[in-house]
Amino acid sequence: MKRIFTIVGARPQFVKAAAVSRMLKKHGIDEVLVHTGQHFDANMSDVFFEEMEIPKPDHNLNINGLTHGAMTGRMLEGIEKLLLQEQPDAVMVFGDTNSTLAGALAAKKINIPVIHVEAGLRSFNMKMPEEINRIITDRISDILFCPTENAIQNLKREGFDLFPVKIIKNGDVMQDAAYYYAQKAALKSTIIEQLGLHHFVLATIHRQENTDDIQKLHHLIDGLNAINHEIPVVLPLHPRTEHILSQCHIRSKCIIIKPVGYFDMIRLLKSCQLVITDSGGVQKEAFFFGKHCITLREETEWVELVENGFNTLVGADENLLFAAYHTMKQKQSDFSLNLYGNGTAAEQIALTIKEL
Incomplete structure (x- = not known):
């Protein structure tokens, strides 16, 4: 049975993890959930696990309220320790937070494959901490799940066709959760x-x-x-x-x-x-x-x-x-346009992991 470490820490990641965790369970993939503690307030964290029926985290690092460098460093240290103990088949990270970067770095430095969900996004604003996190995470990941065609084109422009990575357009797991x-x-x-x-x-x-x-x-x-x-x-x-x-x-x-x-x-x-x-x-x-x-x-x-x-x-x-x-307020638009996969993104992730 495949064993995946999933790293989460912030509200949007709880939503994404809820959709993906459900599909991992459906396809018989063992998941270890690690909460870095980045969002720790009950309204920003606990309520999501309760409402969305996400399994209680197997590990909670309780790291929050620090500068970007201190937070990322402590997360890196804590995640690395867990990975060395448990040696999963891969580490999965979501989005663009400090938790994302720390999880990817910890795994890559000890040769555990990295899966990045929501890869290829770019704001082209390097003053945003999120932009730095997502660029570095993409570059060191082994499987890049991209929500849109534009995300794939961003990676191609950055030369990712030349790197030993798998790039997959799977849609947006947040739409799966919303539906x-x-x-x-x-x-x-x-x-x-x-x-x-x-x-x-x-x-x-x-x-x-x-x-x-x-x-x-x-x-x-x-x-x-x-x-x-x-x-x-x-x-x-x-x-x-x-x-x-x-x-x-x-x-x-x-x-x-x-x-x-x-x-x-x-x-x-x-x-x-x-x-x-x-x-x-x-x-x-x-x-x-x-x-x-x-x-x-x-x-x-x-x-x-x-x-x-x-x-x-x-x-x-x-x-x-x-x-x-x-x-x-008076604009009319056709919201039936399929931009993000129409609810199948998480299943594609689970099926790809199953074949690792």
């Missing part, structure tokens, strides 16, 4: 009833490029406040971002709520009129549930959403944000 859990969310989440809202905009802000630049953050909150004058804006706020707003005396008039679990997020996405976000995952989730999206960044890895008119980029310009809201 699978949508019905459960409808039955179990009461977030809409709690808020008493049915006509609202859903917004999220968490990226370092926005939260650590006080001027940018001020502009974004001003833009959201302007939209909030016309329609309520629901803003699930990361504790760190909430602290920065308070510390810098930036006043939000939006409906601020604590970070929500996956089921509540699905309900919010399905019920809102429009999504405003700086999150890569939420951009896609908006598409999965048929909502237009305004992205608070200068670039996006999910270029196909912009090219097909589902998404628009406004950076941190409050005037562009307000104008985009008025454009996107």
Whole structure:
């Protein structure tokens, strides 16, 4: 029986792991789940494991709240120790976090094959820690599962055809999860009833490029406040971002709520009129549930959403944000377009691993 180490640490990875773990079990592949502890708050971590019925992590490293270098270094040390003890057939990592990079480095340095799910994405912004993580992880991986054709073309332009790697376009495992859990969310989440809202905009802000630049953050909150004058804006706020707003005396008039679990997020996405976000995952989730999206960044890895008119980029310009809201709120689009595999991505991963 094949034995896979899966490394997770942040909210989007829990969602992806839920979809893939279900398929690994279906195809008789033994999985050891390692949680680095990068997201440790109950609303950012525990609730996902409970709701999505992800097996309790076999190992939790409880590493968080450190600088990028310190966090990555300690994760690398902890994961390496586990790998040396248990010697799995491969290590699987997701996305672009410090947990992703640490897991890939630890495995590669002791000659354990690395599987990267969500490979080939590029923002072409080297100031983003995520961009550095994903580029290095791709380069040292042995199997690259790409969610889109654009991701494959990025790898080809970087010369990956010359490297001894397997590149597979499998679609997006987050779409698998969205489709699978949508019905459960409808039955179990009461977030809409709690808020008493049915006509609202859903917004999220968490990226370092926005939260650590006080001027940018001020502009974004001003833009959201302007939209909030016309329609309520629901803003699930990361504790760190909430602290920065308070510390810098930036006043939000939006409906601020604590970070929500996956089921509540699905309900919010399905019920809102429009999504405003700086999150890569939420951009896609908006598409999965048929909502237009305004992205608070200068670039996006999910270029196909912009090219097909589902998404628009406004950076941190409050005037562009307000104008985009008025454009996107009345836009009509065909959300049946198959951009991300229509729910078969995780099964393709399991079948490929089975043949290793």
